[in-house]
Amino acid sequence: MAEATLTDRAPAQIRRGYWRDVWLRLRRNRLATAGLAYVILLVLVALFAPRVLHTDPIVQDLEASKQPPSLQHPFGTDLYGRDIFARVVHGTRIALIVGSIATLVAIAIGVTLGGIAGFFGGWIDHLTIFFYSVVATFPGLLFILALTNALPPAGEPRLSKVYLAIGLSSWVGMCRLTRNLFRSFREQEYVLAARALGAGPLRIVFVHMVPNMMGFIVVALAGGFAGAIAAEAGISFLGFGVTPPNPSWGVMVSEGRSYLQSCWWMIVCPGVATLLAVFSFNLLADGLRDAVDPRHETL
């Protein structure tokens, strides 16, 4: 048997899996790592801070109204004397819940529909493209507002409808992505090789196509999170989202709007919180995109 020559050696002798590879490439990207670190911080804050922090975000203390940042109130207080730091911290939880539920809804609809369209092709594909192209023409914010009003009332007033509405309005990107991934993966040589071996459609989809798509879907997920957080803040700002006593960042910015001249902290603190959250999710998504698909990295 012909022995492998010196030139025919494997480039690396390290044994590692796909996700470990993605992680190593992601870690090389400083901005993305910073984004990931902040995202992890947000998750920890959302999970534990409300229990550790004893300041109530809703109880009013009118004597402490509109106080600037101090040791006692690091982010100052709002019109009703509520501690803005506590409200921003509790708002993190709302932002992340909106992000999770909206992205899950978008993934459930988008990936299923896109997968079916991309895998079967033909008229099913044409119909799906037509359908999502129509949905894509609706102006985003108006569509969410319309949905919020149209959906039947749910347990917690409005809030859960907002999650759903954001999800229902943002599945188009996910659907298009999945559809295109299925279309292009169908022609990949390893998929053709599996077909030539006699692999059935289930094996082809779940052994060969989906595992190779997960990276792209995770990227879309991170991006979707950013979009959902921004959308929730926008809707709450307009007064259609989270109902006021609850500490949503959008609501807080909206309340602070009238005091921009005198009490800057009322709008800057929740505003910066929103900005950083959206920014870090976007950084993470961009970093993941390069880490998942190194061949498409900008050279």
Add this chain to the structure above:
Amino acid sequence: MSLPLLEMHDIAKWFPITSGLLQLHTGDIRAVDGVSLTVHRGETLGLVGESGCGKSTLGRVAVKLMEPTRGHVRFDGQPVDRLKGMELMAFRRRAQIVFQDPYGSLNRRMTAGAIVGEGLHIHRLARRSQVRDRAAELLQRVGLADTDVARYPHEFSGGQRQRIGIARALAVSPELIVCDEPVSALDVSIQAQIIELLRDLQRELNLSYLFIAHDLAVVRHISHRVAVMYLGRLCEEAPRDVLYDEPLHPYTRVLLAAVPEPDPKVPLRPQALPGEVPSPANPPPGCRFSPRCPVAIDVCRREQPQWRELAPGHFVACHVAG
């Protein structure tokens, strides 16, 4: 001669071109347009042509990864077009394919063992507990180490990956392997190793190959017969030495002139062809090679040349030759 293993008769594969909102059918890419060829048991048919001439499409039709628009494929005397269920699975076991791209042809999420073992799994050729051992044996057979079963594709070099692709095809004990440019992406020194491996396997297992390549030099060492393709049609087909020594079709001659001699004393004399390959959506009338042919006469631009046997086993489609 006995019944051929693979018989392709008058195969055409057209891809529709659609345009506009209503996806109206406005034409066809005639990737393959009336090609007949046969591959016998234990034999290698080299299929040569430049990029885009339809040779890969033909290879995919041969293993039923694509259905031909016209014509039919017979495998071991049986028509392949309507195979379903068990019969299709039996055909899948007997006819395999090895691809060009050593990166794209392996699922990077699977270990070499899983890739090679997949065919065993699908066709229940080994018990679950034995798949790994059998895969290790196959990897050794193609010149890799049995411990490579646990490694992922990116841990291998291009040549090693191509060996994994060959092992995957071998796993189901096929009789025919379509080799779709299996060495075109590799360094010259590694090309020779892979071709040597394929020849060893052929001798040992009596395999038949349809060996697709874009240059005549690669095909020479492995083929028994060679067919030359241009723009969806065959130009010439002959036993290997006949084709290299006495090429009849002007296109074959040009291709041969482009093969560099491994002798520094022989001066390079590449003959550049005028013009470009015409679009397969709008092929020229008459002989497809006529617009670029150095010896074309009037009839070449009007009539399609017949597929003529000018010497035993030496076929050519040319008005001028012979």
